[in-house]
Amino acid sequence: MGAQFSPVEISWLTQTTDYDQFRQNLENHPHNYLHMAIGGDMAQPPLSVNDPIFFLHHSNIDRLWNKWQQDFPGSADTYSGNKYRDQPNVNNARSTDMMGYRTSLTSVDS
Numbered sequence: 001m002g003a004q005f006s007p008v009e010i011s012w013l014t015q016t017t018d019y020d021q022f023r024q025n026l027e028n029h030p031h032n033y034l035h036m037a038i039g040g041d042m043a044q045p046p047l048s049v050n051d052p053i054f055f056l057h058h059s060n061i062d063r064l065w066n067k068w069q070q071d072f073p074g075s076a077d078t079y080s081g082n083k084y085r086d087q088p089n090v091n092n093a094r095s096t097d098m099m100g101y102r103t104s105l106t107s108v109d110s
């Protein structure tokens with residue numbers, strides 16, 4: 001799994017200019033792989049916050065996101081994706097949507 005965190009992989013990831021492709025690559029490569037590589041609580045989403053490495057890991061994910069935003073300022077505020085997890089073909093998420101904790105999203109302007 002170490003290849004998922006190599007300088008070559010991270011460079012490939014941060015050179016992606018399309019927002020949605022970057023988001024998916026970031027989520028599927030360094031983010032998810034590290035959770036699984038560490039195992040234990042980190043491999044279980046409801047428990048991963050119990051592992052102190054969780055905060056270091058997510059700080060690094062934020063750092064990579066910020067690097068991408070700095071490198072592609074025209075795309076930095078792009079937002080897209082599915083509004084509801086259980087409806088994958090509904091790509092109507094908006095920046096005004098509020099995420100509920102373990103609930104469906106709600107919109108502040110609806």
